[in-house]
Amino acid sequence: MGLLRTTLLVAMVVLVDCQNNCITRINRAGICYEFNSPNFEDCVLKNGFHEQQALAHHCRNAIKFNQLCCPSNSLSPISTNIHGNATTLPISDRSQLTTTNKATSTTAKTELPEEDGFITKPEFKYHHYDDLEAFMRRFSEKYPHLTHMYTIGQSVRGRELWVIEISNNPREHEAGEPEFKYVGNMHGNEVVGREMLLLLIQYLLQGYGTSERLTNLVNTTRIHIMPTMNPDGFEAAIEGTRRGTKGRHNANGYDLNRNFPDQYFENELNRIQEPETLAVMKWSKSFPFVLSANLHGGALVANYPWDNNPQQKSGLYSPCPDDLVFKKLAKSYSTPHPDMPPAVPCNSRGLAFADGITNGAHWYSLNGGMQDWNYLHSNCFEITVEMGCSKYPVTADLPRYWLENKESLLAYMDQVHTGVKGFVLDENNNGISNANISIEGINHNVVSAADGDYWRLLVAGNYNITVQAEGYEPVTKVVDITDFAATQVNFTMKQEEKLDPQTSGTEEITTQAGPKTKVEPKPDDDLNPEIGPNDRLVPKNGTRPKPGTGSNIISNFEFRAV
Ligand SMILES: [Zn+2]
Structure with a gap:
C-alpha cells in the first residue's frame, strides 16, 4: 500500500508540473522533454518528433524515471562549435529546426538542443532496398569529405551489401586511429538496427562541426556502418511481426548467425559459408577493426562471447579470455538504455537480465555465431545487441527506439578509445x-x-x-x-x-x-582479395579440417568457384 501511495504521489507531482508550460525534464537516458500541455501525453519532445505514440510512451517514461532539470544551455538555440565556444546556429539551419505539435494543433518553434544533432528532420520509416541505397547515397554525396560508400559483396539475390564509412579522412586508414563497425539486420526480420544505423549515419554527419562530441568522435575514429547484412531476408519480412522467423534467413534458407566457422562444432548450418557470411569475413579481415556490434531484435539485452561451450549446453556460462572486457563493453551499451539495466523482460515469461547483459552461452548456446568468429579470427571485439522485444515493430515505434538507443550507440563507440x-x-x-x-x-x-x-x-x-x-x-x-x-x-x-x-x-x-x-604464428590474413560472385570458401586441400582441433580457421580455406 505504501508503495502504491508513493507511486500515485509521484504521478500527481508530474501531472501538476505538466500543467505549467515549458516545464522541462530529462530522463536517465538523457532524453529531454518540454511539457506544454495539461495533458502530459501531449507534451512536445525537444528534438522535434511529433508522432503521438512516441510522445505518449516517453511522457510515461518521464514518470517512470528519476527526473532532473535539463541543463539550461541544452534548451536554448545556442549551440557549441568544435572548439567548445558558444555559437548561434545559422539562420538557414535554424529555420529547419521547427516542429508542429499535432496533438494540440499548435506549431511549436522548437530549437533543437545542441546535442540532438539532426539538422533536417529524420525520416522515421522503413527503408526497403532501393530506399536504403538512395538514403546512403544521398548522405554520401552530400558529405563527400566525411564519407565513403562501398559494397563488400552481394547477397544471394544480388543485392549489394552496402557500407558507409564515416571519418574526417575517408578512404584511408589514419595511423593510430582505431576502426569501428556496426552491422545491422543480419536476421532479415530483425529490423530495428537497420533503421537505427541509417539514423546514426544522418546524426553523425549532420552533427559534425556542430556538436563537439560528434565532431571529436568522427575526427578520432574510422566508423564503418553496414545497415543490412541480409537485404534479401528483410524484403521477405512483415512489418508488425513481434516474433516469428519469416525473413530471418538469407535467400538460401541459412541463418547467417549460425553460418560462421565455429571453434567447437561443425554442422550443416556452418559447414559451407553463404555469400553474405563470406563477404563479412573478408571485410572483417580487410580493416584493422578494434570494436564492433551486431544489432538484432526480439529481446532486450547486450550479449557477449562465448556463444557456445564444448558441452553445447545452454545455461552454462562460457567465459572467453576477455570476459571482464566484454562485460564492460556490454554494459556500456545497456547502461544508457532506459529499459535494459532495469532488466525489463519482454513478456511475462521472458528473462530479465541483470544489468541488461548476458554471456551468450549462459543465455542459450549457439554454434557458428559471428561475435565468436570475430574474437577468434581478428583483433575485433564484437558484441550482439538485442535492441527490443519486437523484431519488426510498426513504423510509429521507430522514434521511440531511436531515443532509447541513441546514447547507447554513441557510448558503445566511445569504448573503442579505451584500454591501451x-x-x-x-x-x-x-x-x-x-x-x-x-x-x-x-x-x-x-x-x-x-x-x-x-x-x-x-x-x-x-x-x-x-x-x-x-x-x-x-x-x-x-x-x-x-x-x-x-x-x-x-x-x-x-x-x-x-x-x-x-x-x-x-x-x-x-x-x-x-x-x-x-614465435606466434602469423595471423590468418591470407584471404584472397579477389572473390568472384560464384566463389565459395572451401577447404584448401579438399578435406575439411577436423573441427574442435583448432585447425578450423580461415587460413585453411580458400575461395574457389564451385
Ligand atoms: Zn537475431
Missing part, C-alpha cells in the same frame, strides 16, 4: 606490422596494423604487456590502465642479434635475454 594503444616501432621509428601484443594472464593476443599501430581493449588495472615481432627482441612494459581514455604506450623494438645458424630457420629463436621464445 600506441605504435610498435623499429629503432628508426618505422612502424612494424603484424607484431604480437600479449597481455600476461589473458590468453588472447592482438597484432599491430600496417603502420605498426595497435589497440588493445582492457579494463582498468596494471598489466605486463609484451610485444614480439619476427627479427626483433621482445619488449615487456608494465602499464597502468584506467577505464577511461586509452593509455598511449609505444614499443621500440631492437633488432635481434644474428641468430646461431643451428637455430635459424626454425620456429624457435633464442633472444638476447636468454629464454627460448616461441
Whole structure:
C-alpha cells in the first residue's frame, strides 16, 4: 500500500508540473522533454518528433524515471562549435529546426538542443532496398569529405551489401586511429538496427562541426556502418511481426548467425559459408577493426562471447579470455538504455537480465555465431545487441527506439578509445606490422596494423604487456590502465642479434635475454582479395579440417568457384 501511495504521489507531482508550460525534464537516458500541455501525453519532445505514440510512451517514461532539470544551455538555440565556444546556429539551419505539435494543433518553434544533432528532420520509416541505397547515397554525396560508400559483396539475390564509412579522412586508414563497425539486420526480420544505423549515419554527419562530441568522435575514429547484412531476408519480412522467423534467413534458407566457422562444432548450418557470411569475413579481415556490434531484435539485452561451450549446453556460462572486457563493453551499451539495466523482460515469461547483459552461452548456446568468429579470427571485439522485444515493430515505434538507443550507440563507440594503444616501432621509428601484443594472464593476443599501430581493449588495472615481432627482441612494459581514455604506450623494438645458424630457420629463436621464445604464428590474413560472385570458401586441400582441433580457421580455406 505504501508503495502504491508513493507511486500515485509521484504521478500527481508530474501531472501538476505538466500543467505549467515549458516545464522541462530529462530522463536517465538523457532524453529531454518540454511539457506544454495539461495533458502530459501531449507534451512536445525537444528534438522535434511529433508522432503521438512516441510522445505518449516517453511522457510515461518521464514518470517512470528519476527526473532532473535539463541543463539550461541544452534548451536554448545556442549551440557549441568544435572548439567548445558558444555559437548561434545559422539562420538557414535554424529555420529547419521547427516542429508542429499535432496533438494540440499548435506549431511549436522548437530549437533543437545542441546535442540532438539532426539538422533536417529524420525520416522515421522503413527503408526497403532501393530506399536504403538512395538514403546512403544521398548522405554520401552530400558529405563527400566525411564519407565513403562501398559494397563488400552481394547477397544471394544480388543485392549489394552496402557500407558507409564515416571519418574526417575517408578512404584511408589514419595511423593510430582505431576502426569501428556496426552491422545491422543480419536476421532479415530483425529490423530495428537497420533503421537505427541509417539514423546514426544522418546524426553523425549532420552533427559534425556542430556538436563537439560528434565532431571529436568522427575526427578520432574510422566508423564503418553496414545497415543490412541480409537485404534479401528483410524484403521477405512483415512489418508488425513481434516474433516469428519469416525473413530471418538469407535467400538460401541459412541463418547467417549460425553460418560462421565455429571453434567447437561443425554442422550443416556452418559447414559451407553463404555469400553474405563470406563477404563479412573478408571485410572483417580487410580493416584493422578494434570494436564492433551486431544489432538484432526480439529481446532486450547486450550479449557477449562465448556463444557456445564444448558441452553445447545452454545455461552454462562460457567465459572467453576477455570476459571482464566484454562485460564492460556490454554494459556500456545497456547502461544508457532506459529499459535494459532495469532488466525489463519482454513478456511475462521472458528473462530479465541483470544489468541488461548476458554471456551468450549462459543465455542459450549457439554454434557458428559471428561475435565468436570475430574474437577468434581478428583483433575485433564484437558484441550482439538485442535492441527490443519486437523484431519488426510498426513504423510509429521507430522514434521511440531511436531515443532509447541513441546514447547507447554513441557510448558503445566511445569504448573503442579505451584500454591501451600506441605504435610498435623499429629503432628508426618505422612502424612494424603484424607484431604480437600479449597481455600476461589473458590468453588472447592482438597484432599491430600496417603502420605498426595497435589497440588493445582492457579494463582498468596494471598489466605486463609484451610485444614480439619476427627479427626483433621482445619488449615487456608494465602499464597502468584506467577505464577511461586509452593509455598511449609505444614499443621500440631492437633488432635481434644474428641468430646461431643451428637455430635459424626454425620456429624457435633464442633472444638476447636468454629464454627460448616461441614465435606466434602469423595471423590468418591470407584471404584472397579477389572473390568472384560464384566463389565459395572451401577447404584448401579438399578435406575439411577436423573441427574442435583448432585447425578450423580461415587460413585453411580458400575461395574457389564451385
Ligand atoms: Zn537475431
